[in-house]
Amino acid sequence: xxxxxxxxxxxxxxxxxxxxxxxxxxxxxxxxxxxxxxxxxxxxxxxxxxxxxxxxxxxxxxxxxxxxxxxxxxxxxxxxxxxxxxxxxxxxxxxxxxxxxxxxxxxxxxxxxxxxxxxxxxxxxxxxxxxxxxxxxxxxxxxxxxxxxxxxxxxxxxxxxxxxxxxxxxxxxxxxxxxxxxxxxxxxxxxxxxxxxxxxxxxxxxxxxxxxxxxxxxxxxxxxxxxxxxxxxxxxxxxxxxxxxxxxxxxxxxxxxxxxxxxxxxxxxxxxxxxxxxxxxxxxxxxxxxxxxxxxxxxxxxxxxxxxxxxxxxxxxxxxxxxxxxxx
Amino acid sequence: xxxxxxxxxxxxxxxxxxxxxxxxxxxxxxxxxxxxxxxxxxxxxxxxxxxxxxxxxxxxxxxxxxxxxxxxxxxxxxxxxxxxxxxxxxxxxxxxxxxxxxxxxxxxxxxxxxxxxxxxxxxxxxxxxxxxxxxxxxxxxxxxxxxxxxxxxxxxxxxxxxxxxxxxxxxxxxxxxxxxxxxxxxxxxxxxxxxxxxxxxxxxxxxxxxxxxxxxxxxxxxxxxxxxxxxxxxxxxxxxxxxxxxxxxxxxxxxxxxxxxxxxxxxxxxxxxxxxxxxxxxxxxxxxxxxxxxxxxxxxxxxxxxxxxxxxxxxxxxxxxxxxxxxxxxxxxxxxxxxxxxxxxxxxxxxxxxxxxxxxxx
Numbered sequence: 001x002x003x004x005x006x007x008x009x010x011x012x013x014x015x016x017x018x019x020x021x022x023x024x025x026x027x028x029x030x031x032x033x034x035x036x037x038x039x040x041x042x043x044x045x046x047x048x049x050x051x052x053x054x055x056x057x058x059x060x061x062x063x064x065x066x067x068x069x070x071x072x073x074x075x076x077x078x079x080x081x082x083x084x085x086x087x088x089x090x091x092x093x094x095x096x097x098x099x100x101x102x103x104x105x106x107x108x109x110x111x112x113x114x115x116x117x118x119x120x121x122x123x124x125x126x127x128x129x130x131x132x133x134x135x136x137x138x139x140x141x142x143x144x145x146x147x148x149x150x151x152x153x154x155x156x157x158x159x160x161x162x163x164x165x166x167x168x169x170x171x172x173x174x175x176x177x178x179x180x181x182x183x184x185x186x187x188x189x190x191x192x193x194x195x196x197x198x199x200x201x202x203x204x205x206x207x208x209x210x211x212x213x214x215x216x217x218x219x220x221x222x223x224x225x226x227x228x229x230x231x232x233x234x235x236x237x238x239x240x241x242x243x244x245x246x247x248x249x250x251x252x253x254x255x256x257x258x259x260x261x262x263x264x265x266x267x268x269x270x271x272x273x274x275x276x277x278x279x280x281x282x283x284x285x286x287x288x289x290x291x292x293x294x295x296x297x298x299x300x301x302x303x304x305x306x307x308x309x310x311x312x313x314x315x316x317x318x319x320x321x322x323x324x325x326x327x328x
Numbered sequence: 329x330x331x332x333x334x335x336x337x338x339x340x341x342x343x344x345x346x347x348x349x350x351x352x353x354x355x356x357x358x359x360x361x362x363x364x365x366x367x368x369x370x371x372x373x374x375x376x377x378x379x380x381x382x383x384x385x386x387x388x389x390x391x392x393x394x395x396x397x398x399x400x401x402x403x404x405x406x407x408x409x410x411x412x413x414x415x416x417x418x419x420x421x422x423x424x425x426x427x428x429x430x431x432x433x434x435x436x437x438x439x440x441x442x443x444x445x446x447x448x449x450x451x452x453x454x455x456x457x458x459x460x461x462x463x464x465x466x467x468x469x470x471x472x473x474x475x476x477x478x479x480x481x482x483x484x485x486x487x488x489x490x491x492x493x494x495x496x497x498x499x500x501x502x503x504x505x506x507x508x509x510x511x512x513x514x515x516x517x518x519x520x521x522x523x524x525x526x527x528x529x530x531x532x533x534x535x536x537x538x539x540x541x542x543x544x545x546x547x548x549x550x551x552x553x554x555x556x557x558x559x560x561x562x563x564x565x566x567x568x569x570x571x572x573x574x575x576x577x578x579x580x581x582x583x584x585x586x587x588x589x590x591x592x593x594x595x596x597x598x599x600x601x602x603x604x605x606x607x608x609x610x611x612x613x614x615x616x617x618x619x620x621x622x623x624x625x626x627x628x629x630x631x632x633x634x635x636x637x638x639x640x641x642x643x644x645x646x647x648x649x650x651x652x653x654x655x656x657x658x659x660x661x662x663x664x665x666x667x668x669x670x671x672x673x674x675x676x677x678x679x680x681x682x683x684x685x686x687x688x689x690x
Contacts, residue, residue, distance in 0.1 A: 027480075053480055059510055064469055064503035071473020074458070076481065079473075091499070098463045099470070105665045106447035106459050112668060144666050167668035195671070242671035 002188035008156045009179040012042045015160035020050050026164060028055040030065055030082030039084060040120055040179050062092040066117060070099050073113040080116040080164060087133040089119055100169045101144030116163045116170045122213045122263050123310055124177030126303035133300050134264030139171040140240045147240040148194055149173040149212030153183035155238060158191035166194060175213035197244035199251060203233025206257040206320050209248060209274055211237035214261040214311055221316035232320060240270055249281045256287040257323040261311050266294035288324035338540035338550040342584045345559035348612045350620025358563035363627050369406055369558045370622055371636040373615045376402040376426035378640035379435060382647055387593045391651045392442045396423040400588035403614035404520045406430050407561035411569045412488050417456045419471040419489040431455050436650035445657045464495040468504035475513040486572045487515045494525025496539050505546040514572035517580045522587035527600040543580035555585025556614040659685060
């Protein structure tokens with residue numbers, strides 16, 4: 001039976017499990033990923049099924065986790081490592097930028113690093129300081145990395161399978177607030193591969209461009225807009241790097257209006273890159289400047305103020321209303 | 329009975345089997361390597377010295393952008409390579425050109441990085457030599473990963489991971505020792521303590537009694553050797569490799585040596601040290617020392633000395649001629665090696681540059 005109802009965390013767990021069954025060079029390691037099954041239970045039961053040589057706890061040191069994963073990938077393994085929380089990933093940043101991203105380039109393709117760095121990502125769970133960050137721009141800005149973020153349960157499964165099979169290193173951003181969202185999915189029908197955006201909702205009047213945790217919010221906003229008589233489509237990037245200009249631009253050209261929705265601070269961000277790219281390519285199709293709904297340019301707020309940072313349905317609808325409609 | 333602490337503690341004095349006058353010094357724990365190993369080692373030292381000096385000359389002639397010489401440290405360079413097998417791995421830093429060439433990598437490919445053609449000129453898989461690492465101590469973690477993967481695959485590969493005295497202050501040095509110890513990974517961490525991290529002397533780098541002591545906190549045995557005594561280095565490093573191969577886990581070895589030249593040609597060593605400090609180290613030169621021992625033992629005569637020099641000259645000449653050639657790397661390569669499958673964005677940028685170059689030519 002390929003139809004199952006799973007949460008995103010369970011779908012990721014199933015993807016890791018299926019990947020480990022399919023290929024015995026796939027290894028899982030990080031902090032608390034063994035007996036505990038990860039603080040979000042994404043690696044639950046993997047040590048029990050595959051043993052401690054396939055899924056194991058490491059000393060508490062993120063640079064060590066990523067650095068040793070590089071060596072393991074150099075020596076024929078496909079490591080999948082966990083950073084536990086996005087904001088815990090910074091001690092590993094030098095390894096990611098100086099080595100993960102550059103090894104293939106430095107060696108003219110002689111060393112490839114098939115490895116996945118998993119990060120529970122972004123906000124919406126009321127996490128305390130240093131447990132929620134939107135760090136995608138750091139990784140997306142680093143040539144040599146592939147950066148993906150699922151927004152649906154099915155996509156979590158398929159993007160993870162593709163990421164593990166991918167010949168190059170992948171930064172895999174797992175939206176924390178979607179870990180417990182349940183969906184009936186068909187594991188027999190693959191989602192598109194890495195590098196492809198998908199249209200999650202067709203629209204004729206405006207296009208919302210979102211990724212990871214903002215996709216459900218954008219869909220909700222599109223639904224609300226429909227109730228107000230506006231047909232708003234939603235494009236889910238799925239893959240930030242490589243960026244799917246084709247799908248995004250086709251959607252924007254068909255509507256002439258667009259809003260980019262992202263949790264991260266807007267300044268020097270993935271959202272600003274999207275606006276620049278789409279403007280360069282679709283300028284003559286645009287009826288209004290592209291708007292953004294992003295987090296403020298502040299450190300990720302404490303839990304009681306978090307809702308002010310995260311893009312809301314209302315903010316998205318306001319941005320859509322601002323797209324210089326002739327009737328307004 | 330030895331306690332855990334005693335097992336981890338380095339010996340009180342750096343291990344030395346041949347002193348600076350060329351006299352043999354018997355040691356209770358380590359044996360003098362065979363005559364054949366030492367004569368082979370001598371030839372490699374001579375070759376290494378010649379390569380160091382040739383590369384420095386090529387910097388003066390503008391053929392290399394920079395060269396961090398290991399002049400005076402050749403015994404460390406050669407020993408690191410001599411004690412490992414073909415299936416083992418070497419993880420070098422930017423100063424370890426001689427070690428890489430001793431491993432059998434083409435010297436021109438090794439120097440590609442410093443000439444400025446590409447970041448790593450050799451195929452790391454061909455001789456199991458990782459790309460030279462410029463970020464300090466980061467490569468030690470890769471070494472641990474390679475070693476752990478080898479163990480998981482059931483292979484008895486050992487990894488020789490090189491680092492300098494400055495590198496021991498970096499976080500990754502400590503993480504690498506800790507990971508290797510917890511995993512009992514077959515890695516020999518080999519510190520070439522040459523007393524300076526660019527301009528900063530060892531006393532400002534660490535307050536530890538020796539760098540070899542740093543293993544204790546991680547449960548990694550430490551040992552130290554006279555870094556200008558090839559015989560002592562071969563014995564200490566060889567023992568560490570044997571233990572690692574036998575499943576006894578990682579070991580830390582510190583070689584006491586000295587950077588007799590500046591950090592690179594871009595560095596002015598007179599700003600931070602006196603010539604008076606350097607002079608005694610010239611007397612402890614690893615080649616002179618081994619020459620004196622081998623001559624005294626009747627293992628080296630003028631003919632063998634001349635043969636070693638001739639081979640060194642041949643390699644230097646090959647390197648010089650190769651690096652005098654003007655090589656123009658293909659700009660299209662700028663985009664080719666980031667991803668196995670090129671992204672649409674890089675394809676566009678490659679086309680843009682190709683077009684720009686075509687217009688320049690027209």
